[in-house]
Amino acid sequence: MKLLRTSALAASLVATLSCSSIPMAEPKLSGSYGSLLKSVTRRDAIYQGLETRLFLHAVRMTPELVRAQAEMLSSMRSETPALAAERLTRMQADAALPTIFAITYMPELAWNDWDSKNSVWRIAIEGCPSGDAAPIKVERFDPPFNAEMYSLYPYLDEYSSAYRLQFPAEANCAHPGLLISGALGRTELKWDGE
DSSP: OHHHHHHHHHHHHHHHHHOOOOOOOOOOOOHHHHHHHHHTEEEEEEEETTEEEEEEEEEEOOHHHHHHHHHHHHHHTTOOHHHHHHHHHHHHHHTSSOEEEEEEEOSSGGGOOTTSTTOSEEEEEESSTTOOBOOSEEEEEOSSOOHHHHHHOTTOOTTOEEEEEEOOGGGOOSSOEEEEEETTEEEEEEOSOO
């Protein structure tokens, strides 16, 4: 009986220690910005057995979110109304195409290659009448992140990377899905209604 308990404890310990996952930050979102951010964010994880392949938070950059972010940044910087209006115009132009800001954690640096033309991942917007669409622009951000990015995207942490994914105009539909797929796994995030 003692041997059975010892074996069970050892197996449990091995399983616990062999898991290489570091959970992504799940901040408490409060206020009107927090509520808005939560409504446009989807999250998922990909595992293979006990091994983590991907943790993902995907933020759909809606016009309402872009406006709220511009107002937040202008307030932080105590900008004049003219500067705040310029910031809003600039940020709206930057997000004129369908845009998703993705915060990722992957335990192997070689897997964290969404900005590579030969990425191990396929990324696409799906569910639009025009069919699937791959990103036309991928911009990568790595730590250390600045204070403004932490304020806008509280899901960021020192283990994560972030990507700004821009898709063609025809991928702009009411309820898109984001497909992330490859040899390491697959996930589909859907924005059914925000």
